[in-house]
Amino acid sequence: xxxxxxxxxxxxxxxxxxxxxxxxxxxxxxxxxxxxxxxxxxxxxxxxxxxxxxxxxxxxxxxxxxxxxxxxxxxxxxxxxxxxxxxxxxxxxxxxxxxxxxxxxxxxxxxxxxxxxxxxxxxxxxxxxxxxxxxxxxxxxxxxxxxxxxxxxxxxxxxxxxxxxxxxxxxxxxxxxxxxxxxxxxxxxxxxxxxxxxxxxxxxxxxxxxxxxxxxxxxxxxxxxxxxxxxxxxxxxxxxxxxxxxxxxxxxx
Amino acid sequence: xxxxxxxxxxxxxxxxxxxxxxxxxxxxxxxxxxxxxxxxxxxxxxxxxxxxxxxxxxxxxxxxxxxxxxxxxxxxxxxxxxxxxxxxxxxxxxxxxxxxxxxxxxxxxxxxxxxxxxxxxxxxxxxxxxxxxxxxxxxxxxxxxxxxxxxxxxxxxxxxxxxxxxxxxxxxxxxxxxxxxxxxxxxxxxxxxxxxxxxxxxxxxxxxxxxxxxxxxxxxxxxxxxxxxxxxxxxxxxxxxxxxxxxxxxxxxxxxxxxxxxxxx
Numbered sequence: 001x002x003x004x005x006x007x008x009x010x011x012x013x014x015x016x017x018x019x020x021x022x023x024x025x026x027x028x029x030x031x032x033x034x035x036x037x038x039x040x041x042x043x044x045x046x047x048x049x050x051x052x053x054x055x056x057x058x059x060x061x062x063x064x065x066x067x068x069x070x071x072x073x074x075x076x077x078x079x080x081x082x083x084x085x086x087x088x089x090x091x092x093x094x095x096x097x098x099x100x101x102x103x104x105x106x107x108x109x110x111x112x113x114x115x116x117x118x119x120x121x122x123x124x125x126x127x128x129x130x131x132x133x134x135x136x137x138x139x140x141x142x143x144x145x146x147x148x149x150x151x152x153x154x155x156x157x158x159x160x161x162x163x164x165x166x167x168x169x170x171x172x173x174x175x176x177x178x179x180x181x182x183x184x185x186x187x188x189x190x191x192x193x194x195x196x197x198x199x200x201x202x203x204x205x206x207x208x209x210x211x212x213x214x215x216x217x218x219x220x221x222x223x224x225x226x227x228x229x230x231x232x233x234x235x236x237x238x239x240x241x242x243x244x245x246x247x248x249x250x251x252x253x
Numbered sequence: 254x255x256x257x258x259x260x261x262x263x264x265x266x267x268x269x270x271x272x273x274x275x276x277x278x279x280x281x282x283x284x285x286x287x288x289x290x291x292x293x294x295x296x297x298x299x300x301x302x303x304x305x306x307x308x309x310x311x312x313x314x315x316x317x318x319x320x321x322x323x324x325x326x327x328x329x330x331x332x333x334x335x336x337x338x339x340x341x342x343x344x345x346x347x348x349x350x351x352x353x354x355x356x357x358x359x360x361x362x363x364x365x366x367x368x369x370x371x372x373x374x375x376x377x378x379x380x381x382x383x384x385x386x387x388x389x390x391x392x393x394x395x396x397x398x399x400x401x402x403x404x405x406x407x408x409x410x411x412x413x414x415x416x417x418x419x420x421x422x423x424x425x426x427x428x429x430x431x432x433x434x435x436x437x438x439x440x441x442x443x444x445x446x447x448x449x450x451x452x453x454x455x456x457x458x459x460x461x462x463x464x465x466x467x468x469x470x471x472x473x474x475x476x477x478x479x480x481x482x483x484x485x486x487x488x489x490x491x492x493x494x495x496x497x498x499x500x501x502x503x504x505x506x507x508x509x510x511x512x513x514x515x516x517x518x
Contacts, residue, residue: 050422072424084415088437097433101423 002061003028003153003185004049009058011044017210018044022058024204024213026185028152031221033188033196033203035244041211042189043157049187050078050155063152074102076153077146077184081161083138085130091141092117092126098148109148116144119178136167140174147182154179154186161191168192172199173228180224193248197240198222198231205247215247303485311489318474319493326470327497329386330458333393334501337454338447340394341401348402349409349435350427359406366399370457374464389461389470396457397450404446408439444509451505455498471497 004026011019019041026032034042047053048060051067062070070076077098085094092113093100099109117123120140122133130138139159146154160168172195179186190196196203200219207214220240222231231237285305291297292304299307312319344362348355370392377388412435420430462472471494478487 052418052421071422074424076422078419078422080415080418082413082415084413084419086416086434086437088440097419098423101420101425101429101433 002026003030003063004187005059005061006045006049007059009045009048009060010056011041011048011053011211012056019048019055020210020212022211022213026153026187029183029185030202031179031186031188031200031219033190033200033219034206035190035193035196035203036206036211036248037208039211040206040208042206044211045206046155046157046187046189050076070153074098074149075151076155077149077151078155079139079142079146079157079159081158083130083135083142085138085141085145087130089130090126091122091128091130091133094130094141095144095148097145102149112148113144116147117141119147119181120144120174134167136163136171139163139171143175143178147178147184150182152184154184156186156188158189158191160195168195169228169232175199176222176228193241193244194232194237197237197244198228203240203244205244207248214250217243217247299484300482303488307485308488308492311483311485312492315486315489319489322469322471322474322490323493323497325386325467326455326458326462326472326494327500329389329461329470330393330454330497330501332386333390333458334397334451334454336390337394337397337450338401341398341446341450342405342443344398345402345405345409346431346436348406350431362399362402365395366403368395370396370460371464374461377461378465383465384467386467388466389458392461393454393457397454400450400453401443401446404442404449405439408442409435411442412438441513444512448502448505448509451501452498455494455501459494 002025004024006022006024009019009022010017022045024032024045034045036042044053048055049062049067051062051071060067063075065073065075085091086097089097092110095113095116096109099112104112114123114126117126120143122137122140122144125133125137130141133141139162143154143159146156160171163171175186176199186199188196188199197217197219199221201221203217203219204213205215205217206212217240220231220234220237222228288302289305292302341362344358348358373395374388374392377391381387381391409431416434416438420434425433459470459472459475462470463476466473468474468477471490475487475490475494478484478490
């Protein structure tokens with residue numbers, strides 16, 4: 001059973017070939033990163049999966065359903081580069097938002113939101129306003145919000161792109177733990193090679209004009225028995241980085 | 254709630270405290286003193302300009318009349334303000350909700366802003382009769398609806414793209430989109446519209462009284478006092494009008510501050 005299934009997906013914006021002949025499968029619980037230079041269509045690909053963009057041709061299945069049905073059923077959670085919290089709602093109310101939209105009763109959605117805030121380590125800030133939180137904390141709230149409907153798939157569009165390097169590494173460790181605990185599959189768009197390697201089971205390398213997949217590199221996602229920081233210092237990590245870098249250069253001479 | 258949050262973005266939407274309010278008050282008192290001096294020394298006739306002391310005397314003497322008179326005009330302004338506010342927000346929501354409705358409603362509301370209230374007042378008075386406050390309240394409603402509509406419509410349009418995307422990804426209905434994102438996001442704009450409309454409501458309420466109806470408000474008292482050559486008394490009612498206008502102005506300001514501040518702290 002695959003979580004995401006893309007078959008010969010094409011997307012054109014007028015004359016621009018944003019995506020061309022994309023074949024990709026994301027298995028259940030798998031962490032897949034999309035990496036490539038600006039304009040390679042990695043964000044567009046994510047948006048096609050999220051049903052925020054319609055493919056020009058090709059087949060898309062999300063959890064065995066059409067992307068539209070998956071969106072309506074809240075089968076995926078999504079996080080953007082900006083946390084996009086609603087500043088007039090408290091932190092816990094922000095996490096509740098997807099459940100609120102889906103008509104879940106107040107008590108249920110509140111207890112679920114508190115549970116998720118504990119998962120992202122922000123239970124103490126449930127009643128705070130988003131503006132009281134740092135950028136990293138806001139992004140953690142956004143991740144908690146994405147997880148609210150217990151999705152089997154998490155779509156993330158450069159969620160750590162606006163964070164400083166130290167915060168970013170901490171957030172990567174957090175995300176690995178969260179992905180393990182929820183067993184959700186993750187489709188993750190990033191610009192950062194080390195980030196893609198340390199997080200992913202597979203790193204999908206893309207090239208622009210037209211946007212297509214040029215290579216797939218095995219990532220160094222740590223299992224339960226391995227610490228992220230050990231991975232970051234391992235030789236396998238560095239050779240995977242080199243492999244991704246070479247794949248990027250190959251697709252972009 | 255104060256917590257030491259490292260790197261927290263402090264949002265200060267509080268009022269600007271620019272020292273004390275004394276300099277303008279002192280300036281105003283100085284102007285009044287100058288006015289008094291000029292009137293006395295130059296012997297300005299009363300029908301041209303009564304001295305502030307004479308006006309103050311009339312305010313004291315007429316206080317039992319001024320208070321209910323101000324209440325009538327203020328009441329009309331308030332009823333019209335509330336009605337116009339509700340109407341303005343509702344119309345803006347409708348206009349933002351459906352493109353067709355927006356294209357129909359927006360020009361009509363904007364055309365209403367071009368209608369001078371002096372033109373409306375006599376017509377409304379003839380329509381509803383001269384024994385009721387309804388025409389005046391309607392005039393105020395029309396005057397208030399426009400700025401509230403414009404401000405609300407602008408606020409509803411200024412949704413952050415990431416919020417739009419989020420609500421789409423969450424498969425929110427248009428109504429949920431409005432209730433969860435558009436309307437709360439527009440609140441600061443709506444409050445600005447209310448603040449601008451509040452003093453205008455008082456002006457409309459007074460001016461509407463010049464065109465018939467019960468002789469119980471500030472506008473009618475000013476005309477009748479002036480017609481009876483009681484100039485200082487006319488000015489006393491003018492002073493009450495100014496006070497009423499200021500009251501609405503500061504009330505609008507206060508509501509705006511309270512609402513926008515409770516959102517950011």
